[in-house]
Amino acid sequence: MNLYSDLNNYLLKFCSEEALKRLILVNKEFSHLSLLEVKERASKKLVISGKKRLKELPKYYPAKHLCEGEEIDYSKIEYLNCQFNKLTSLPDCLEKCEWLNCSFNKLTSLPDCLVNCEHLHCWNNRLTSLPDCLEKCEWLNCSDNQLTSLPDCLVNCESLSCYYNQLTSLPDCLGNCEELSCSGNQLTSLPDCLGNCKKLWCYDNQLTSLPDCLKNCKIMGGD
Numbered sequence: 001m002n003l004y005s006d007l008n009n010y011l012l013k014f015c016s017e018e019a020l021k022r023l024i025l026v027n028k029e030f031s032h033l034s035l036l037e038v039k040e041r042a043s044k045k046l047v048i049s050g051k052k053r054l055k056e057l058p059k060y061y062p063a064k065h066l067c068e069g070e071e072i073d074y075s076k077i078e079y080l081n082c083q084f085n086k087l088t089s090l091p092d093c094l095e096k097c098e099w100l101n102c103s104f105n106k107l108t109s110l111p112d113c114l115v116n117c118e119h120l121h122c123w124n125n126r127l128t129s130l131p132d133c134l135e136k137c138e139w140l141n142c143s144d145n146q147l148t149s150l151p152d153c154l155v156n157c158e159s160l161s162c163y164y165n166q167l168t169s170l171p172d173c174l175g176n177c178e179e180l181s182c183s184g185n186q187l188t189s190l191p192d193c194l195g196n197c198k199k200l201w202c203y204d205n206q207l208t209s210l211p212d213c214l215k216n217c218k219i220m221g222g223d
Contacts, residue, residue, distance in 0.1 A: 042066040045079040049101075054085045083121070103141070123161070143181070163201065190214070 048057060061067040075093040080100050087105040094100070095113045101121040110122060112131045119139045127145040132153050134140070139159045147165040154160065155173045164184040175193045181201040188206045195213040201220045
């Protein structure tokens with residue numbers, strides 16, 4: 001594994017547009033890239049969060065984005081941060097999205113197209129369910145919603161925060177989960193698949209015992 005190359009690929013995907021231009025100036029590995037190529041990479045990242053409190057996602061890239069004024073093709077977006085708005089829905093063409101933060105909106109559902117999403121932050125919405133397409137999701141925070149169940153597809157989830165929902169049970173697919181925060185629900189038991197869990201927050205439930213698979217797990221308090 002080339003850690004240097006992996007780091008640079010990560011920077012190209014997730015850093016700001018201005019940082020991309022500086023990266024080219026100081027890093028010989030990317031000195032061959034043209035501005036057009038940088039714009040193409042920058043077009044895959046969109047940050048729409050903060051003060052405007054939008055009710056729907058914009059059609060065009062905003063000011064100060066490297067692609068300012070150009071029409072957004074959401075089917076090509078890989079990184080989308082749209083937290084702290086008033087969104088009630090998301091586009092149904094986010095198949096390439098790998099990192100999504102849509103927290104603090106008014107969403108009642110998420111689209112079924114998030115097949116490549118690895119990091120999903122959707123807490124503090126009005127979600128009643130999650131899509132059954134999150135097989136690749138490794139990091140999920142769906143806390144502070146109205147969820148009554150979680151999908152059975154979270155087989156690769158390593159970190160799961162689902163506190164303060166209305167969950168009565170957890171799925172039996174969480175064998176890879178290393179950190180679990182499920183406090184503030186209506187759980188009466190936890191699944192026997194949590195043998196890899198290292199940290200567990202489960203206070204404010206209706207639990208009377210924990211499964212034997214959690215004997216080496218650190219049980220965190222409610223401070």
